Amino acid sequence: MSIDTFPALGTAPTPLTLDRLIELTAATAADVRAGLHEIRFDAENRWSVRLRGDAYADVWLITWTQDQSTALHDHAGSLGALTVVSGTLTEHYWASGLRDRTIANGHGAAFPLGHVHDVVNRASEPAVSVHAYSPPLTAMSYYDLDGGRLRRTHSVLTHDPEPDVVTLDDVPTIGAAPAGEASR
Template identity: 75%
Template sequence: MTTAPTSARARGHAPTPLTLDALVELTRDTAADVRAGLHEVRFDAENRWSVRLHAHTYADVWLITWTEDQSTLLHDHAGSLGALTVVDGDLTERVWRPSGLRDRALATGRSVGFPVGYVHDVVNTRSAPAVSVHAYSPPLTAMSYYRVDDAGALRRTHSVLTHDPEPDVPTLDAVPSRTGTTR
């Protein structure tokens, strides 16, 4: 990954030299590697399965799998920019706006980037499993969770310190190889 000086506006006001476009490209490139079979994919009916594929100075890249009704809950990524690309399947992103929550479909191949302060939920509403690649820059250090109250206002419920986009479920820090060993 190369970095070039960028303006704070192009970076999305995050403390990173990477732009949203660079993060989206990183997730697209990694999704192509996943589709090519370079990374093992697993599914867990109870929890989203995830593994950190790359840990760079300025970004972490994660592979996350989803079975039906698995959701991230409404959250932000604290001071990190983010991006995701759907490798396979269909996901629904619920984005909070002052006018309320809005759903958008994320089908296979779709990529999105999200600036600091972006509050969303991602869910697999389909019976078929889904696979996605996510990148965060700078690497995650915290996440905050929210609910929308009866007046339609966004209310933070709690925050967690974490380096992991799946802080409440077991994840792998080492990438499993096709032979079953980790590297």
């Protein structure tokens, strides 16, 4: 698969639209289900690996054990999308108040500019998801709720959707899927 498979439909910060990002995460999720990428789980931290990246988009594989979450954050100047490969994730998102939605196995969600959310695995079984950001991430801001209002607490410059998470080399293999090309 090539980013060229997903033609440009818009002119805002990226040539890829939210619909194209969902298509990209769904296609990559199918590759993960087919065993083309290694999957690892870490009970303490979400595990992630960049599956591909170019000037237009980054695609990441992220695993989640029970109660692991991202904390409320945005993706700065990047659009985003995710598709759940296995398990179920809950998204808490800000829309003039905190709202919830469940993203089940095989389903996805897209994130426009300014979207603030927290993604969490509330289920007892692990979850696996594929995320895409376009343009590739350069920063993320984090938020708290303060009296029913959203308050930014800090921002980080990062190219990694998991800036505080260990790398592939730091995590022992636990119930890994067939080995694929896993790199950061």
